[in-house]
Amino acid sequence: MHPQVEKVVQTENGPRNVLEGTFKGTKIEVVTGYDITHDRWPFHVYLTPSGGQKSRLSEVPTQYRASTLQAAFDQGMELAVRQIDPPEAGFQREVKI
Helix, strand or coil, X not given: CCCCCXXXXXXXXXXXXXEEEEECCEEEEXXXXXXXXXXXXXEEEEEEECCCCCEECCCCCCCCEECCHHXXXXXXXXHHHHHHCCCCCCCCCCCCC
């Protein structure tokens, strides 16, 4: 789980599992459930900016899958954090040999 995600709490448990947290003022929801057909945990990631409208990171059906419930939560939170605060891209200034 990303260390800067705050107020992390699991709000649903059962066939549908939901983990919620907040990062830089944006509410993150990772929703998952076990898929017996694929022996995986497909998951969706929803983002709700402060005062904004909820949006989903992927199309339905989702292509995001994890091997465990915890992995689904971890991967979903990491995807959300990267969407909210993308890593800086650029050229490497120095090559070390």
